[in-house]
Amino acid sequence: MAKRAALGRGLGALLGDAGAFKETREIHRIASGNPAAVAEIPIAKIVPNPYQPRADFDPESLEELAASIRTLGIIQPLTLRQTGPDSYQIISGERRYRAAQAAGLTSVPAYVRQADDAAMLEMAIVENIQREDLDAIETALSFQRLIDECNLTQEAMALRVGKKRTTITNYLRLLKLPEKIQKALKEGTISVGHAKALLGVEEAAVQCRLFDNTIRNDWSVRQLEQKVQALSGQRPAEEKKEEEALPELFYTLAERVGRHFDGKVAVRRDAKGGGTITIRFDNQQQVENLLKELNS
Numbered sequence: 001m002a003k004r005a006a007l008g009r010g011l012g013a014l015l016g017d018a019g020a021f022k023e024t025r026e027i028h029r030i031a032s033g034n035p036a037a038v039a040e041i042p043i044a045k046i047v048p049n050p051y052q053p054r055a056d057f058d059p060e061s062l063e064e065l066a067a068s069i070r071t072l073g074i075i076q077p078l079t080l081r082q083t084g085p086d087s088y089q090i091i092s093g094e095r096r097y098r099a100a101q102a103a104g105l106t107s108v109p110a111y112v113r114q115a116d117d118a119a120m121l122e123m124a125i126v127e128n129i130q131r132e133d134l135d136a137i138e139t140a141l142s143f144q145r146l147i148d149e150c151n152l153t154q155e156a157m158a159l160r161v162g163k164k165r166t167t168i169t170n171y172l173r174l175l176k177l178p179e180k181i182q183k184a185l186k187e188g189t190i191s192v193g194h195a196k197a198l199l200g201v202e203e204a205a206v207q208c209r210l211f212d213n214t215i216r217n218d219w220s221v222r223q224l225e226q227k228v229q230a231l232s233g234q235r236p237a238e239e240k241k242e243e244e245a246l247p248e249l250f251y252t253l254a255e256r257v258g259r260h261f262d263g264k265v266a267v268r269r270d271a272k273g274g275g276t277i278t279i280r281f282d283n284q285q286q287v288e289n290l291l292k293e294l295n296s
Contacts, residue, residue: 039109043108046110047088056138057094066102079093079127174192174196181207198224
């Protein structure tokens, strides 16, 4: 999956209409009374984000980050909001929080920001969308949550996350696929290209059948696209062009053979003059009728 470009707008700009807050870079203890600055917050006083868009955290990746933290510490501060006199909730940085716990840290550097539930949810989702290691389904679900829970239109969301509206639409379409196909996409069993090809048919049962065949036969994206096109009666523009340029003899052949198969005959010719004849039959009787004519 291609890497996504980093957003051009900071999270502060994203919350400009949700209650602006000031951010300072001066590091000091939280006891100084400035909740917007970077502070060392005891891990015991931090709780995870209930709105966390990301459901899965790879244990091996977490251990690698924990090892890095033991050596270098946390380079990028977490972002928290204060929920009580002595309690904090994660807005972004839960992976760093978990790795810090595994590394044995007792406190972590963090920005403490003022944010209500709606602003917190939006910040958490947008922060996750910016990550480059989200799978396609996680990204699609994050877009859907921005629409459903933050009441954003696709146009407004495109402005928020710095992506084209068509990109967002294409991700959201992935959520229409059957659950087992979405699971395979999350696990990397199939690619986004395979998933998009499967969206070329509407029936879930047909999508699942094509998916099963893709796994069984190890079809490439191009092979799957060809199966979808054949199933829907569509052909690439270049193939249609070739068919239009066929000599009359080929049309005559297709018409005569097609009499026995309800017209289900396709003739292809390549640039070198070779080609193929494809016949689709419904029953054995159709084949027998053609053989009788050939024998006579």
